[in-house]
């Protein structure tokens with residue numbers, strides 16, 4: 153008999169989602185906007201502990217990043233600095249705005265934007281173009297907070313706003329502060345495989361109520377106030393629906409449970425793989441960092457381990473276990489091959505040797521042990 157499939161990361165419903173959706177049906181709010189959208193935004197605002205900041209629920213994390221760039225005035229001819237080691241959705245919205253991505257490498261502690269490479273990039277772009285980059289997009293990859301003190305200090309020194317990609321990092325904290333709350337704007341994702349899901353959705357953390365009103369305006373086709381349809385700006389259809397927000401409200405009730413479960417997965421992998429030569433598990437570099445451990449990631453040193461990352465992946469797949477190489481850096485993607493890159497090869501090495509292990513909140517102890525047995529059984 154085929155062994156049970158172990159997935160990389162599956163959505164898990166808490167049970168209350170249907171109640172919020174039913175309420176929407178019962179009150180005939182099966183349209184964009186409505187009480188669940190307001191409720192979900194209020195839930196996120198209190199969860200993120202963002203005094204004065206506001207959250208706008210949107211149709212996707214990608215939409216949140218796009219509207220963040222719109223709000224920062226990014227347009228044709230501008231340059232935007234983006235972490236290279238990420239999912240393409242961090243960078244694509246730069247191109248939607250007619251601007252050019254400038255990619256910056258990662259540092260080895262968090263695998264996120266290297267502050268030194270960031271500053272080198274800013275200086276070089278100013279020298280080459282005579283203009284400052286218009287925005288900086290750091291990412292908290294796999295839930296691990298980026299070195300935000302260093303990044304924000306450089307951003308402030310050059311007076312460049314930060315758009316934080318916290319799509320994978322809801323619930324992660326850096327020096328006690330929740331990811332998504334550091335930048336001028338912060339993007340969250342509630343796609344199917346993220347920490348919590350609305351089936352598809354995202355949110356933009358905005359600096360204040362005025363900015364949030366503008367984001368809502370752009371997200372609902374930019375209709376001017378008039379009895380007829382009147383437009384003075386280009387709009388988007390990016391608002392979250394009241395049905396999706398109902399799922400989100402239910403998911404907020406189990407968010408802490410999901411985080412605890414994924415942190416526990418990470419702790420167990422650390423324990424079970426501790427004595428495997430040539431394998432290291434990404435961990436919080438110090439007590440300043442508290443990752444939600446959305447995905448547990450390993451790096452395989454083939455010389456020390458006696459096997460490669462790809463051999464681990466194939467051995468797991470042969471046992472019906474899903475795993476996935478780490479994100480392929482954007483500066484190595486064919487579509488971005490013309491974009492400038494500043495770095496020393498850290499993210500490329502991570503891509504070559506890194507692997508995401510099954511990390512969902514539904515993962516059971518016996519699943520986890522099965523994964524580690526396969527890895528430990530590889531010939532050295």
Ligand SMILES: *Cc1c(COP(=O)(O)O)cnc(C)c1O
Pocket residue numbers: 211212213214215238239241242291317319320340341342343353354
């Ligand atoms: C998932 C993800 C996004 C995009 O979010 P969607 O809701 O899927 O549009 C952006 N950035 C990162 C790092 C992501 O993982």
